[in-house]
Amino acid sequence: MQPPMRYTGEKPVDPLIVNVWPLASGQASDYSVYEDSGVAVQYQRDVFARTPIEASQTGDALRVEVGPVEGRYPGMFEKRDYELRLPADWPA
Secondary structure, three states, rough: OOOOOOOOOOOOOOEEEEEOOOOOOOOOOOOEEEEEOOOOHHHHHHOOOOEEEEEEEEOEEEEEEEEEEEEOOOOOOOOEEEEOOOOOOOOO
């Protein structure tokens, strides 16, 4: 997700908002955030970036790991903040 905007591209998508939903103990999930310049068809030539995100639950301990960005595209952020949201009921 991204911060509220009146139109696409109004401001940088920073922070990138990541919702993490509850997992059962012993479960894991992984995702990949895809990004490209949004203004060209260079993605057709593998000019894009992906950021892996993994979550795992062990008992009451949740671990979320945002991996390093893989790939590059013109106009890409050199650095970005992430906001992790836990929108459901979690153990205390």
